[in-house]
Amino acid sequence: FQVFLAPITGSENDIGGVLSVFHDITTLQEIHDRQADFVTNASHELATPLTAIKGFAETLLDGALEQPELSEKFIRIIHDEADRMHRLINDLLKLARLSAQEYREQIHLEAVAILPVLTAAKQDLSPRWQQKNQTVILKCKQEGLTALAHPDWLKQVIVNLLENSIKYTPEAGKIQLTCWQTDSQIKIAVQDSGIGIPAKDLPLIFDRFYRVDKARTRTAGGTGLGLAIAKFIVEMLGGHIAVESKVDVGTIFTISLPLSENRP
Ligand code: ADP
Numbered sequence: 001f002q003v004f005l006a007p008i009t010g011s012e013n014d015i016g017g018v019l020s021v022f023h024d025i026t027t028l029q030e031i032h033d034r035q036a037d038f039v040t041n042a043s044h045e046l047a048t049p050l051t052a053i054k055g056f057a058e059t060l061l062d063g064a065l066e067q068p069e070l071s072e073k074f075i076r077i078i079h080d081e082a083d084r085m086h087r088l089i090n091d092l093l094k095l096a097r098l099s100a101q102e103y104r105e106q107i108h109l110e111a112v113a114i115l116p117v118l119t120a121a122k123q124d125l126s127p128r129w130q131q132k133n134q135t136v137i138l139k140c141k142q143e144g145l146t147a148l149a150h151p152d153w154l155k156q157v158i159v160n161l162l163e164n165s166i167k168y169t170p171e172a173g174k175i176q177l178t179c180w181q182t183d184s185q186i187k188i189a190v191q192d193s194g195i196g197i198p199a200k201d202l203p204l205i206f207d208r209f210y211r212v213d214k215a216r217t218r219t220a221g222g223t224g225l226g227l228a229i230a231k232f233i234v235e236m237l238g239g240h241i242a243v244e245s246k247v248d249v250g251t252i253f254t255i256s257l258p259l260s261e262n263r264p
Helices: 026-061 068-099 101-106 114-124 126-131 151-167 214-219 226-236
Strands: 002-009 015-023 110-113 135-140 146-149 174-181 185-192 240-246 250-258
Touching (some): 026 068, 068 101, 110 114, 110 151, 114 126, 114 135, 114 151, 126 151, 146 250, 151 174, 151 185, 151 226, 151 250, 226 240, 226 250
Parallel strands (some): 135 174
Antiparallel strands (some): 002 015, 110 146, 174 185, 185 250
């Protein structure tokens, strides 16, 4: 609590009482703390690849450049770490845009055909799942499904979920993209046959920078922001995202979106 005290004086300047005003600043303080945590985490995440870049560049300048094989190895590391920083900055920018109320207010929701969005996300990521010999099956249970959404942001959600499924599913694994309609909603599920998520971690995976296994997911190239962004977008679209998972069996993310009456 923040407390303000003011004396209440009488006509003869005698103190007749004290006016006390209590301000509940818990929520404000919490928001402030969360923002500070976020900045600390973001800086730390950016500093890690930067330290590696600087270290390997220094080693090259100190003489490793003379050895062609070593040089190539170090330059590749520098390139990959710069890539990681780039992905992180892009994700931070997406979050910043989505967090701005002004931006959210001007977003225009429209009738979006689901099948083309899923097809485009599958297509965009084809080099990755093909490289791992994985199969991505796409199936809509009814024809012509449309939701009230935003095509680019909806695609971003599917890309984030599909990227995770590819990352956390072994070679030759199976991934399914399914969509269907219920009485009042459009549902989209991204299901994989991957490593799964332990029950104790499930409530935390949508938090910014939360990773189940820091070492493993860092090498997989993640920023720790993919699911936070996905949840943010789905809720901005008036929908809901849920997850079910079993370790070593697989994971299903299910998105529910409002129906759109008119087709585009
Ligand atoms: P990252 O960039 O690390 O993948 P995300 O926010 O996308 O970050 O996901 C948070 C964490 O949730 C991941 O680090 C991973 O541990 C876990 N996770 C997300 N999707 C899956 C999945 N399909 N299978 C297994 N684990 C997953």
